[in-house]
Amino acid sequence: MQSFLEIYDLASGTSRTILTQDGVIEAPNWDPSGQTLLINGGGKLYRVPLDAPRLVPVPTGSAEKLNNDHGISPDGKQIVISNHRGRGSEIFLLPAEGGEPTPISPDSPSWWHGWSPDGKMLAYVAARGDKKVIDVYTMALDGSPEKRLTMGEGHCDGPDFSADGTRIYYNCDRDGHAQIWVMKADGSDQRKLFADEYVNWFPHPSPDGKTVLYLAYPTGTTGHPANLHVALCLTDTEGQNRRRILEFTGGQGTINVPNWSPDGTQFAYVRYQPD
Numbered sequence: 001m002q003s004f005l006e007i008y009d010l011a012s013g014t015s016r017t018i019l020t021q022d023g024v025i026e027a028p029n030w031d032p033s034g035q036t037l038l039i040n041g042g043g044k045l046y047r048v049p050l051d052a053p054r055l056v057p058v059p060t061g062s063a064e065k066l067n068n069d070h071g072i073s074p075d076g077k078q079i080v081i082s083n084h085r086g087r088g089s090e091i092f093l094l095p096a097e098g099g100e101p102t103p104i105s106p107d108s109p110s111w112w113h114g115w116s117p118d119g120k121m122l123a124y125v126a127a128r129g130d131k132k133v134i135d136v137y138t139m140a141l142d143g144s145p146e147k148r149l150t151m152g153e154g155h156c157d158g159p160d161f162s163a164d165g166t167r168i169y170y171n172c173d174r175d176g177h178a179q180i181w182v183m184k185a186d187g188s189d190q191r192k193l194f195a196d197e198y199v200n201w202f203p204h205p206s207p208d209g210k211t212v213l214y215l216a217y218p219t220g221t222t223g224h225p226a227n228l229h230v231a232l233c234l235t236d237t238e239g240q241n242r243r244r245i246l247e248f249t250g251g252q253g254t255i256n257v258p259n260w261s262p263d264g265t266q267f268a269y270v271r272y273q274p275d
Contacts, residue, residue, distance in 0.1 A: 001022070001023060001024055001272060001273070001274055001275055002020060002021065002022060002023075002272065002273040003020070003021045003022075003023065003024055003025040003026075003041075003253075003270055003271075003272055004017050004019075004020055004021075004270065004271045004272070004273070005017070005018045005019040005020075005021070005025060005028060005037070005039065005048065005053075005268065005270055006018060006268070006269055006270070006271060007261075007266050007267070007268050008232075008245070008246065008266060008267055008268075008269065009265065009266050010264075010265055010266065011265060013245070015246065018037070018048065018050065018053045018268075019048055019053045019054070019055075021041070021055070023041060023042070024041055024042075024226075024253060024272070025039050025040070025041040025046075025055075025253075025270060026039060026040055026041060026068040026252070026253030026254075026256065026270060027039060027040060027068035027069070027070065027253055027255070027256040027257045027259075027270070028048075028255075028257075028259050028268035028269065028270060029070065029071050029072050029257055029258060029259060029268075030072075030258075030259060030260060030261050030262060030267075030268055031047075031072055031076060032072065032074060032075065032076040032262050033076060033262075034261060034262050034263070035049065035050055035051070036048060036049050036050060037050065037268055038058070038070065038071075038072055038079070039055075039270075040066050040067070040068050040070060041055070043064060043065045043066050043067075044057060044058075044060070044064075044066065045057070045058040045060050045066055045070060045079070045081065045098075046058060058079070058097075058098040059098035059099060060081065060083070060094060060098060060099075060101060061094070061098075061099060061100035061101055062100065062101070063081060063083040063085075063092055063094075063101045064083075065083055065084040065085070066081050066082065066083050066084075067082050067083070067084065067089060067111065068252075068253055068256045068257070069081075069082035069089075069111045069112045069113060069124075069256060069257060070082065070112065070257060071112060071113075071114075071115055071257050071258055072096065072115075073096075073115060073119050074115060074116075074117055074118070074119045075119055076096055077095070077096050078093050078094070078095060078096055079093070079094050079095070079096055079098075080092070080093055080112050080115065080122065081093075081094065081101060081112070082110070082111045082112050083101065087108040087109075088108040088109035089108060089109040089110060089111050090103055090105045090108045090109075090110055091103070091104055091105035091110045091111075091112045091122070091124060092104065092105075104122075104139070104141075105124070105126070105139075105146075106139075106145070106146055107126070107128060108126075109126060109127050110124055110125070110126040110137075111124055111125050111126070112124045112257075113125060113157075113158055113159045113160060113256075113257065114159050114160040114161045114168070114258065115161070115258070116161050116165045116185070117161060117163060117164065117165045118165060119141075120140055120141055120142070121138055121139070121140050121141070121161075121165075121185070122138065122139050122141065123136065123137070123138050123159035123160065123161060123168055124136075124137055124138075124139070124159070125137065125156065125157050125158075125159065126146075128148070131152065133152040133155070134155045134156060134157060135148055135149070135150040135151065135152060135156050136148075136149045136150045136156045136157075136159045136168070136170050136187075137149060138168075138185070138187075147186075147187070148187075149168070149183065149186075149187030150170075150172065150174075150187070150190070153172070153174035154172050154173040154174030154175070155172065155173050155178070156170055156171070156172040156174070156181075157170065157171050157172070157178075157201065157202075157224070158170050158171045158201055158202040158203060158256070160202075160203060160204050160205060160258055161185065161205070162205045162209065162237070163205055163206065163207050163208065163209035164209060165185060166184065166185055167182055167183065167184055167185060167205075168182070168183055168184075168185055169181070169182050169193070169203040169204075169205055169212060170182075170183075170203065171200055171201045171202065171203060171214075175192075177199045177219075177220075177221075178199045178200055178201055178217075179192055179193070179194070179195055179196075179200050180192070180193040180194065180200050180203045180212070180214055180235075180239070181193060182237075193212075193235070193238070193239035194235065194239035194240075194242065196242075197219045198216040198217060198218070198219060198231075199216070199217035199218070199219065199220070199221040200214050200215070200216050200217070200233075201214065201215045201216075201217065201224050202214060202215045202224075202254075202255050202256055204255065204258050204259055204260060204267070205237065206260050206264045207260055207261075207262060207263065207264040208264040209237065210236065210237065210264075211234050211235070211236060211237070211264075212234070212235050212236070212237055213232060213233070213234055213255065213259075213260070213267055214232075214233055214235070215230055215231070215232060215233075215250075215251070215254055215255055216230060216231040216232075216233050216244065217230055217251065218230075224251060224252050224256075225251050225252055226250075226251045226252040226253060226272070227249055227250075227251060227272055227274050228249070228250070228251045229247065229248075229249060230247070230248065230249070230250045230251050230254065231244040231245075231246065231247045232244070232245055232246040232247075232254075232255065232269060233245065246269075248271040248272075249271060249272050249273065249274065250269070250270065250271045250272055253270055253272070254269050254270050254271065255267075255269050255270075
């Protein structure tokens with residue numbers, strides 16, 4: 001397997017390859033400084049400096065089984081990770097330069113996906129109770145209890161905040177296959193953004209508040225597997241003017257987490273070439 005870390009420029013409509021890596025690397029974030037990307041691979045976390053692209057390990061202490069749900073705080077001072085230990089995936093915080101992580105999720109399994117623009121709130125998905133249904137939750141970083149926003153109507157995943165923090169975009173299969181949904185940040189006014197025949201995942205609103213990027217799987221896909229013919233698509237924030245801008249082999253690991261450049265002119269993603 002080869003992984004290609006790439007950046008798409010909206011103005012020119014072109015992509016450039018930043019790093020080619022043997023094996024699997026996944027889920028690029030863009031640092032608020034605009035100078036580096038954050039990715040994971042093999043349960044480890046890495047930075048990729050854009051002026052000299054290479055994998056630079058980020059120390060994560062006792063967290064040694066990271067999945068690809070990680071991100072950087074809006075002020076660039078902290079990293080959030082999802083790490084597997086005995087009870088399943090849990091959410092941790094650590095300093096941006098790396099260090100020993102602090103667990104913050106109240107239970108497991110929990111997988112991080114979004115950070116509010118003001119830095120005060122996390123959006124994530126979790127399974128609670130005996131049924132283990134995956135739902136969207138939020139948690140304030142002031143220590144207040146988590147809040148469940150979806151109620152087991154289907155598999156809901158990939159929550160990410162709008163640029164102004166008032167809405168959360170997510171994907172859910174509550175009435176069939178996975179589509180893109182939106183709700184207010186408190187969980188009210190949940191509605192489907194649009195409907196089509198594709199299986200749509202991981203919506204990421206742009207920093208300028210005008211556009212949502214998402215991943216489209218082929219019709220009939222179950223879950224969010226790797227190594228399928230997928231498309232990256234753009235829509236406006238109300239689900240209109242949709243267009244497929246890239247098609248390649250990808251899926252799991254391509255855009256699992258927020259991936260826009262700070263100025264909203266570019267986004268990072270990973271495509272794959274199986275052996």
